[in-house]
Amino acid sequence: MAVCDELERRARARLDPRVFDYYAGGAGDERTLADNRRAWARLELRPVLGGGADRSPDTSLTLLGRRLELPVLLAPVAAQRLLDPGGEPASARAAARAGTVFCLSTRATADVAEVAEAAPDGARWFQLYVERERVRSRRALERLAELGYGAVVLTADLPVAGRRERELRGGPLPLPRGVEIVTHGEPPPRRPAGAPGRAAGGAPAASPAHKPVVGGWDPALTWRDVEWVAERSRLPVLVKGLLTGEDAALAVEHGAAGVVVSNHGGRQLDGALPTAVALPEVLAAVGGRVPVLVDGGLRTGADVARALALGAAATMIGRPYAWALASGGEDEVAALLRQLRSELSEAMSVSGAAAVTDLTPEVLAADR
Numbered sequence: 001m002a003v004c005d006e007l008e009r010r011a012r013a014r015l016d017p018r019v020f021d022y023y024a025g026g027a028g029d030e031r032t033l034a035d036n037r038r039a040w041a042r043l044e045l046r047p048v049l050g051g052g053a054d055r056s057p058d059t060s061l062t063l064l065g066r067r068l069e070l071p072v073l074l075a076p077v078a079a080q081r082l083l084d085p086g087g088e089p090a091s092a093r094a095a096a097r098a099g100t101v102f103c104l105s106t107r108a109t110a111d112v113a114e115v116a117e118a119a120p121d122g123a124r125w126f127q128l129y130v131e132r133e134r135v136r137s138r139r140a141l142e143r144l145a146e147l148g149y150g151a152v153v154l155t156a157d158l159p160v161a162g163r164r165e166r167e168l169r170g171g172p173l174p175l176p177r178g179v180e181i182v183t184h185g186e187p188p189p190r191r192p193a194g195a196p197g198r199a200a201g202g203a204p205a206a207s208p209a210h211k212p213v214v215g216g217w218d219p220a221l222t223w224r225d226v227e228w229v230a231e232r233s234r235l236p237v238l239v240k241g242l243l244t245g246e247d248a249a250l251a252v253e254h255g256a257a258g259v260v261v262s263n264h265g266g267r268q269l270d271g272a273l274p275t276a277v278a279l280p281e282v283l284a285a286v287g288g289r290v291p292v293l294v295d296g297g298l299r300t301g302a303d304v305a306r307a308l309a310l311g312a313a314a315t316m317i318g319r320p321y322a323w324a325l326a327s328g329g330e331d332e333v334a335a336l337l338r339q340l341r342s343e344l345s346e347a348m349s350v351s352g353a354a355a356v357t358d359l360t361p362e363v364l365a366a367d368r
């Protein structure tokens with residue numbers, strides 16, 4: 001059983017079923033959710049034998065001017081204190097230990113400053129949903145550079161929330177007492193005593209955690225917003241959630257410093273392209289002008305090797321580290337990253353790759 005599946009099993013045993021379903025679920029019939037994984041598995045690796053395999057290949061890379069030890073970044077995942085009391089700061093520390101990026105979600109349960117304090121030297125990015133009330137996004141963006149964040153990830157694939165049947169069936173998520181969805185821009189609003197999220201009694205407060213599910217962001221996002229975010233944050237902006245060459249080319253023309261091929265882990269449009277299938281078209285349209293990252297269904301180091309062989313600069317994972325966090329907090333997330341690194345290293349050795357840049361389309365079998 002892949003490590004990620006074992007972690008999922010353990011997380012399921014620990015979590016409230018509604019919370020488990022919120023993290024596990026996808027849109028509609030969950031076809032895209034399943035296809036993401038299958039599409040990576042379909043890309044077969046061609047072992048190169050007798051070429052003097054490198055026993056300790058170098059998994060490091062430079063991304064947006066920063067050296068990382070591993071081309072596996074932690075994708076923005078909402079409300080991590082529903083998984084473990086350590087929440088986002090624990091994930092950020094685990095990423096820093098592994099020498100990779102932690103990308104904090106807009107819909108987090110820890111503020112940008114708390115995460116910066118938890119991993120001051122770690123590579124940290126911030127994911128933004130542009131809010132309808134721009135002033136709220138602006139305040140958040142203005143804090144990032146001074147707190148040492150390295151990039152903003154503008155998520156573009158949520159004009160409306162996907163229809164996630166499991167969430168609709170499960171109803172409001174139970175938010176533990178004292179846990180809130182933060183705004184990143186200002187201190188949390190004061191609520192009267194006894195109001196949800198600050199309840200004095202033992203019962204879990206219902207529903208501010210529903211915020212990340214139903215939105216508050218602007219469905220009328222335009223390419224012009226890429227420029228707006230870059231100006232406000234003074235940081236490179238990556239556009240996340242693209243699946244087509246046309247959109248990727250437009251993102252680059254409007255100043256994106258990178259793009260993330262993503263279908264939101266199958267949580268948005270069911271029936272949308274799996275990311276392994278969308279990636280070559282996006283790479284062709286971008287033509288090497290900016291790094292192209294990919295996420296969705298990557299579960300093993302061999303999957304990461306496949307994505308890099310197609311031409312991705314790096315990958316992101318979502319659910320696997322959510323399950324690790326729920327199973328054993330920071331240490332389990334760090335252990336998952338170590339595992340993925342050693343699996344990638346093995347796949348590189350067998351493919352005759354000494355460095356991540358040696359992973360080229362030749363290590364993949366041709367389409368049949």
Ligand SMILES: Cc1cc2nc3c(=O)[nH]c(=O)nc-3n(C[C@H](O)[C@H](O)[C@H](O)COP(=O)(O)O)c2cc1C
Nearest residue numbers: 023075076077078105155264265296297317318319
């Ligand atoms: C429970 C959950 C919450 C997520 N929250 C966000 C979010 O707040 N912002 C965002 O850009 N993407 C969010 N994503 C999408 C992830 O960043 C990522 O694209 C996806 O999880 C990758 O697929 P994987 O889970 O198969 O690795 C979320 C995904 C999950 C599963």
